[in-house]
Amino acid sequence: MSRFLGTIALLGTSADPPTYGHQALLKGLLKIFPKVITWASDNPMKKHGASLQSRHALLNALVNEIANPNLQLNQDLSSPRTIKTLDKASKIWPTNELVFVIGSDLVGQISSWENPKALMQKARIGIAPREGWPIQTEHLKSLKSLGGRVDLLPLQIPAAASSQVRLNPTTSQIPDTVLSMVLEQNLYGLRSKQ
Structure with missing residues (x-):
């Protein structure tokens, strides 16, 4: 962590819904960075399965479950445009x-x-390796040609993906705290067995 002393990790996510992958990433970032800030956002390249308000509530449940004072949810950073988020963050x-x-x-x-x-x-730019998504050398070169300072983070994030949950509604990839809210609100085609 000493390499990142005074550094803040920023993780915006669709959280559509938050999965075990999100949980592993947040917990892993807390081992590397002294402060981690997250928020739910709309991704202009995706069609979302739940409202931003619902996804914020689900992510908040996950953050509360992790219960680490160095992890904060700051929904004010949310924007479909990363540059706008970073403008806000650099002012804060x-x-x-x-x-x-x-x-x-x-x-x-x-x-x-x-x-x-x-x-x-x-x-x-901190890159978290996701299982099934190897980092391509040409993509790193492209980032560096744009002036990017890139950190390959020492993490291994499981393949759990929100898109898989939306395509094939299953509960196995969703942490329990989040799952109870998903079932309660009948999100993503998942229903409580009553």
């Missing part, structure tokens, strides 16, 4: 280095995001 924490965390499945998309060069100036 002007003296801290920021690391914007993404899964290895998103590395190839960053160059198509709004204003990627400005994004790279506002934060380092």
